[in-house]
Amino acid sequence: MAHIQLKNISKTFGNHTALTGLDLDIADGEFFVLLGETGAGKTTTLRLIAGLEKPSEGQVFIDGVDVADWGAAERDVALVLQQYSLYPRYTVRENLEFPLKPKIRRLPDAEIKDRVDRAARTLRIEHLLDRKTDRLSGGEMQRVSIGRAIVRKPRVFLMDEPLSALDAKLREALRTELKNLQIQLGATFLFVTHDQIEAMSMGDKVGVLNHGRIVQTGTPHEIYNNPRDTYVASFVGSPPMNLIDGRLVNGRAVMAPLNFELPFSGGAKTSAATDGRPLVFGIRPEDVYLESGAPVEARVHDVENHGVEKILTLRVGDTTLRATVPARTDVAIEQPVRFAWNPDKVVLFDKGSGVSLRHAS
Amino acid sequence: MAAVRTSSEIGFNRIAIVAVLVVTIIFLAPIYWIASTAFKPRNLATTIPPTVVFQPEISPFVKLFTKRSQMRSPPSPEEYAAAPWWERVVFDGGEKIVRDGKDQVQWSGYPSRFLNSLIIAITSTVLAVGMGTFTAYGFSRFKVKGEADLLFFILSTRMLPPVVVAIPMFLMYRAVGLNDSHIGLIILYTAFNLSFSVWLMKGFMDEIPKEYEEAALVDGYTRMEAFFKIVLPEAATGIAATAVFCFITAWNEYAFALIMTNRRAQTAPPFIPSQVGSGLPDWTVIAAGTFLFLLPVAIFTFLLRNHLLRGMSFGAIRK
Numbered sequence: 001m002a003h004i005q006l007k008n009i010s011k012t013f014g015n016h017t018a019l020t021g022l023d024l025d026i027a028d029g030e031f032f033v034l035l036g037e038t039g040a041g042k043t044t045t046l047r048l049i050a051g052l053e054k055p056s057e058g059q060v061f062i063d064g065v066d067v068a069d070w071g072a073a074e075r076d077v078a079l080v081l082q083q084y085s086l087y088p089r090y091t092v093r094e095n096l097e098f099p100l101k102p103k104i105r106r107l108p109d110a111e112i113k114d115r116v117d118r119a120a121r122t123l124r125i126e127h128l129l130d131r132k133t134d135r136l137s138g139g140e141m142q143r144v145s146i147g148r149a150i151v152r153k154p155r156v157f158l159m160d161e162p163l164s165a166l167d168a169k170l171r172e173a174l175r176t177e178l179k180n181l182q183i184q185l186g187a188t189f190l191f192v193t194h195d196q197i198e199a200m201s202m203g204d205k206v207g208v209l210n211h212g213r214i215v216q217t218g219t220p221h222e223i224y225n226n227p228r229d230t231y232v233a234s235f236v237g238s239p240p241m242n243l244i245d246g247r248l249v250n251g252r253a254v255m256a257p258l259n260f261e262l263p264f265s266g267g268a269k270t271s272a273a274t275d276g277r278p279l280v281f282g283i284r285p286e287d288v289y290l291e292s293g294a295p296v297e298a299r300v301h302d303v304e305n306h307g308v309e310k311i312l313t314l315r316v317g318d319t320t321l322r323a324t325v326p327a328r329t330d331v332a333i334e335q336p337v338r339f340a341w342n343p344d345k346v347v348l349f350d351k352g353s354g355v356s357l358r359h360a361s
Numbered sequence: 362m363a364a365v366r367t368s369s370e371i372g373f374n375r376i377a378i379v380a381v382l383v384v385t386i387i388f389l390a391p392i393y394w395i396a397s398t399a400f401k402p403r404n405l406a407t408t409i410p411p412t413v414v415f416q417p418e419i420s421p422f423v424k425l426f427t428k429r430s431q432m433r434s435p436p437s438p439e440e441y442a443a444a445p446w447w448e449r450v451v452f453d454g455g456e457k458i459v460r461d462g463k464d465q466v467q468w469s470g471y472p473s474r475f476l477n478s479l480i481i482a483i484t485s486t487v488l489a490v491g492m493g494t495f496t497a498y499g500f501s502r503f504k505v506k507g508e509a510d511l512l513f514f515i516l517s518t519r520m521l522p523p524v525v526v527a528i529p530m531f532l533m534y535r536a537v538g539l540n541d542s543h544i545g546l547i548i549l550y551t552a553f554n555l556s557f558s559v560w561l562m563k564g565f566m567d568e569i570p571k572e573y574e575e576a577a578l579v580d581g582y583t584r585m586e587a588f589f590k591i592v593l594p595e596a597a598t599g600i601a602a603t604a605v606f607c608f609i610t611a612w613n614e615y616a617f618a619l620i621m622t623n624r625r626a627q628t629a630p631p632f633i634p635s636q637v638g639s640g641l642p643d644w645t646v647i648a649a650g651t652f653l654f655l656l657p658v659a660i661f662t663f664l665l666r667n668h669l670l671r672g673m674s675f676g677a678i679r680k
Contacts, residue, residue, distance in 0.1 A: 050575075050579055051578075051579075052575050052578065052579070071578070072575070072578040072579045073578060073579070073580075073581040073582060073583065075579075076581075077579060078579065078580075079575070079576060079579045081572055081576070083572075084570040084572035084573060084576075085572065085576055087573060087576075087577075087591060088573075088595065089594055089595075098577075098580060099580035099581065102580060102581035102582045102586070103586075104581050105581055148576075148580075152580070
C-alpha cells in the first residue's frame with residue numbers, strides 16, 4: 001500500500017504537450033479517480049506512475065521516495081487496461097500466474113497456486129481457470145485482468161478505463177465489485193476514466209484533468225456542488241450544470257441580455273464588488289423547479305423521460321436550460337411553464353476567467 | 362446470410378471455381394512436366410508430342426547421383442547379371458558407373474551441391490530473419506533517430522538488381538578469399554534478405570499491441586524477457602512468413618552462386634544446368650535434379666502453411 005505524489009510534472013511528446021505542472025497527491029488506501037476527456041493526459045499520468053514513461057520535468061514519489069530511476073518492474077504497481085491486457089495463447093490460470101513468476105520476485109509454487117485460487121474465488125472466475133483467454137466474454141476478460149493485478153498484492157493499482165469497453169449492465173456490476181474490492185483490500189487505487197458517473201460513484205477523491213492540467217481535486221460532493229470553474233461545471237453531471245450569462249443587481253440575478261431575473265441569495269463572498277460585473281450563473285438542473293407562481297415564464301422545448309424523473313429543456317428567449325423534475329410532472333412540448341431556482345445552490349463564475357467566485361481568492 | 366444464396370451468387374461461384382482451376386493448372390503444369398520427365402526413360406523425354414503414359418523409371422535418379430562414362434559396347438551378359446539393379450538401369454542407357462581403384466562407386470557432384478544449398482539457404486534464412494526480427498522490434502517500439510531515413514536506406518539496398526554489384530562483389534570477395542566459400546554466400550544472401558526481413562517484420566511487429574509487453578514490464582519482467590515470452594510467440598506467424606520468403610530467395614538464387622562459386626561451395630542452381638553442357642544432354646537427369654531441388658521449398662512451405670495463410674493477410678484479420 002502506498003502514498004503517491006506527483007510534483008510539478010510536465011510531459012511533452014515532440015511538439016505535443018501532454019501534461020503541464022501537474023501536482024497530485026493520492027493518500028494511502030484512497031480510491032482516486034482521474035476524470036477527463038479523451039486526450040486530457042489521463043493515460044499519460046498513469047504511465048508516468050507505472051514507469052512506462054519518464055516525465056520531461058517534475059518528480060514522482062511513491063511512499064515519499066523519488067522513483068525517477070526505477071523501472072516499471074521495480075515500482076511494484078499493477079496496471080489494468082481497457083483492452084489487450086491479457087496474454088493471448090495463455091489460459092486464465094497462466095495469465096494469473098504470470099505476474100508471480102518474474103525472476104525478481106519469483107514465488108514458491110504452493111504460494112502461487114494459493115494466490116491464484118484466492119484471486120479466482122474473489123472474482124468468481126474459478127470455473128474459467130483452464131480456459132484460453134480468447135474464449136472469454138468481455139466481462140470475464142476484465143475480471144481476469146483485475147485478477148492479474150490483485151494476485152501480486154502490489155503497492156498501487158492503476159486502472160486505465162477498465163470498464164469502458166463493457167456493456168452498461170456489466171459496467172454497473174463491475175463498478176460495485178471494484179469498489180468493494182478496494183475496500184476489502186484497503187489498497188491505493190488510481191482509476192482513470194472519462195465517465196463522470198464512474199468518477200462520482202466510485203471515487204473517494206476525484207481529480208478533473210483538462211488539457212494536461214488538474215483543474216480541481218476534491219470529493220465527488222465538492223466537485224459536483226462546488227465546481228472550481230465552468231469547465232468542471234459543464235463536464236461533471238448528467239445533464240450538466242446550466243450556465244447562464246448575467247449580472248447581479250441589488251441581490252437579484254439579472255440574466256442580461258435576456259430579459260428575466262431571478263432571486264439570488266448571495267453567499268459571504270458576494271459583495272458590492274460583484275454588483276454589475278459580467279458573471280455566469282451556474283445552477284444544477286435538479287435545483288431548477290417548476291411552480292405556478294414562479295418569477296420566470298418559459299416554454300417546454302423538449303422532454304426526456306428517464307423513468308424516475310423527467311429532464312425538461314426550457315426555452316426562455318433564445319436561451320435553453322435543463323430542469324430535472326419528478327416523473328409525475330405533467331408537461332407537454334411548447335407548453336408555457338413558470339420556473340424558479342433554489343437560490344442557495346447557485347454558483348457564480350467570473351465571465352472572463354470562468355473561475356468560480358467561491359474559489360477565487 | 363450464408364443459408365440463402367441467389368442464383369447469381371451460385372453462378373458467380375461456379376465461374377470463380379473454374380477460374381481457380383484454370384490458374385491452378387497453369388501453375389502446376391511446369392511442375393508436372395519436371396516431375397514426369399524425372400521418371401521417364403531417356404528416349405521418351407524429348408518426344409513430340411510429349412509422352413504422357415509411360416512406365417516410370419528410377420534410372421534418372423541413379424544417374425543423377427553417380428558418375429558415369431559412355432560404354433563403347435554393351436556389357437557382357439555375365440557382367441550384366443552380376444551387377445546390382447541400380448547399375449543395370451545405367452547399363453540399359455549405354456553407360457556404366459565409374460568406380461575408383463577400390464571398386465567404390467563414384468558420386469556425382471549433385472549430393473554435395475544439394476547439401477551446400479541446404480547449409481547456405483538455412484543459415485542465411487536464420488540469420489536474416491533473426492536479425493530482421495530484432496531490428497524490426499527496435500524500429501517498431503523505440504524512438505529511433507532518423508527512423509524514416511534509416512528504413513528507407515535499408516529498403517534502398519533492394520532498389521537495384523543485385524547482379525549490378527556482382528563484379529565489384531566478386532573482386533572484393535576474391536581479395537578477402539571469400540569466393541567459393543559457404544560463408545561468402547551466406548553473408549551475401551543474408552544481406553539481400555535482411556532489408557526484406559526488416560520491412561516485413563516491422564509490419565508484423567506494429568500489429569502486436571505494445572500493451573502486452575508493457576503489462577509484462579509492469580508485472581516485473583525485463584524487456585528482454587517480455588520480448589521472448591510475449592512478443593516472439595505473437596510474432597510467430599510473421600516470422601514463419603518471412604522465413605519462407607527468405608528461404609525461397611536464398612534457395613533459388615542463381616546469378617551470384619554462378620559467379621562466386623565453382624566447386625567447394627557451389628549450390629544446386631548453377632550445378633544443374635552445368636550438366637547440360639557435357640555431351641548430349643540427358644534431360645531426364647536434369648529433370649530429376651530439378652525435381653529434388655523443388656522438394657525442400659515445398660516441404661518447408663507445407664510445414665508452415667497454417668502460419669502463412671494468416672501471415673499473407675497481414676493486418677486484415679486481427680488475431
